[in-house]
Amino acid sequence: MSAPAQAGPRPVNIQQLIDESPVSRFQLLIIVLCFLIVAVDGFDTAAAAFIAPAIRAEWQLTPAVLGPMFGAGLFGLMVGALVIGPFADRFGRKPLLIFSVVFFGLASLGAAFSHSITELTWWRFVTGLGLGAAMPSAITLTSEYCPERRRSFLVTIMFCGFTLGSAMGGLLAAQLVAEHGWRSVLVVGGAVPLVVAVLLWALLPESIRFLVLKDPRSAAAARNLARIAPKADLAGAVFVGPKKAKGLPVQQLFSRNLVGGTLLLWLAFFMSLLVYYLLTNWLPTFINAGGASIQQAALVTMMLQLGGTLGGVVLGLFMDKVNPHALLASAYVGGGLCVTAIGNSTGVPGLLPVAVFGAGFCIAGSQIGINALAAAYYPTASRATGVSWANGIGRSGSVVGSMVGGLLLSFHWGFETIFAIAAAPALVAGLAIFLKGRLQSGATLDAAPVAQVAQEG
Structure with a gap:
């Protein structure tokens, strides 16, 4: 008597499974972590405006001399988004986010020890490189874990961390500059991202869609999906959804x-x-x-x-x-x-x-x-x-x-x-x-x- 034929691989549509499941604590954790990323991004982006009057007074600068410092940060944001951000499609969202957050954290600490406006301007450009790369990856990762029916709302809630981070920077800067000088704002703006990077390394998952794009049988994707839909039978599943595309x-x-x-x-x-x-x-x-x-x-x-x-x-x-x-x-x-x-x-x-x-x-x-x-x-x-x-x-x-x-x-x-x-x-x-x-x-x-x-x- 012949043995019964084994069933073939069972296709599981990852977006459909996410859409059919209630928003889990796991997904809320991802939104909170990405919220923290864009919040420290907002704080560091706005830092130059908060400390400019104190810098001008300490180094006896004219307003025109401060202009390049503002422009350098914005230019760094642009270059970081265009050049560094796309690497998340090659190496993954999580590695790029951790790298970017550590990068702009260290750059902000470096800026705190500047001895001239020229040196500070260069550090603001370098800081901008990391800031510009982090935000798009946070948006991307959040989007890829959201159910379609609530995606826009959850992504915008996460992104509000940027405006709140900027506002918080203004409140903290006033007190920090008065008590410890303008360099303390940059120290805080550098130290907090490094703490956030540790949390990202320990708690942030890679994008399910990115994992499946690389390997339709990804065990890591199955583990992450199980945290969203714990009752789903994912044994032997082959995940479908994202498709590989030709070219860069x-x-x-x-x-x-x-x-x-x-x-x-x-x-x-x-x-x-x-x-x-x-x-x-x-x-x-x-x-x-x-x-x-x-x-x-x-x-x-x-x-x-x-x-x-x-x-x-x-x-x-x-x-x-x-x-x-x-x-x-x-x-x-x-x-x-x-x-x-x-x-x-x-x-x-x-x-x-x-x-x-x-x-x-x-x-x-x-x-x-x-x-x-x-x-x-x-x-x-x-x-x-x-x-x-x-x-x-x-x-x-x-x-x-x-x-x-x-x-x-x-x-x-x-x-x-x-x-x-x-x-x-x-x-x-x-x-x-x-x-x-x-x-x-x-x-x-x-x-x-x-x-x-x-x-x-």
Whole structure:
């Protein structure tokens, strides 16, 4: 009597299993760890602005000399996102995150012992390299562990760590500089990431999708899935979902199915960060020039960050329920109207803080949202590269935005004209997102809520 034939390998769709399971403590742990990454990223990114007045006083510097220090950090962020970030598609999300966090932590410690503005400027560039690589990988890893029905909301919640980290930096810096000098801010900004790196090494898993892309029978992927769906039978499973693609990850961004969306995402990121950094860096100056005190200008500008944090949460929640492209496009248009209202707030009591809050809610909130949109757009094989390059192109917009404010002031135009011009990039970003949605809809690559592209299967 012949033995019964053994069943063949059982295919298990990893995204389907994640979608069918409730969000587990394991997934929440990943979100918390990535939240910590972008929080220390936000703290270090904003550190230069917090310590600039003390540096200027200690080294007897003019404001113009401080400019390259700000620019060096932003340029480092751009280079880090473009050059280092894509290595997460080759070596894995976890190794790249740990490397990046350790890298910018050590660079911040090095900056704390600078003896000249030139030396400090170079250290800020090196710090920016690590910061620019860390954020896209955190977005990518979070996205790959989220159920599709809640992906946008969970990614935006994680990304709010950046704005909260920046705000926390302001609160800590005031006390640290007063008690221990400006170098103490950089020491804290370097020491905390090293502690976070230890937590990442001990607790952060590799992306399931990346593991399966490398080995469809990955034992590590099975262990991680078991922590999400403990009742699932994964014995002898062959995991399906992500597919290998030909060519380098950067080449894949320009494949026939992705090139249009890639270019439109880049345009949206560039314009979004241009107007955001224009407001972040120059709004206090504009408000002060309009007759408000420095303290009043600072309080009003805080509404931009507050609005951005709340906007990221609210927009992320609704991105999972309605068409995300239409939602974000509308938000950018609303942001443009709010920026215009800032320039027309003179003589209208209470309008200025409301308009600034609205600009933050719509523009900064949408900037958080399009990170989730980018992570959902690209397949696993090129996801980290796609998010990294979108952020890198966007960072070039932040450099432009940081310089445009001074140019607009030099023309001696009225505030109405200046802020009408400043609103234009937000409208262009909204148009780019709208066109991307129409492009994907026509190619049947996207449906509301955000979905995986067709190559994922």
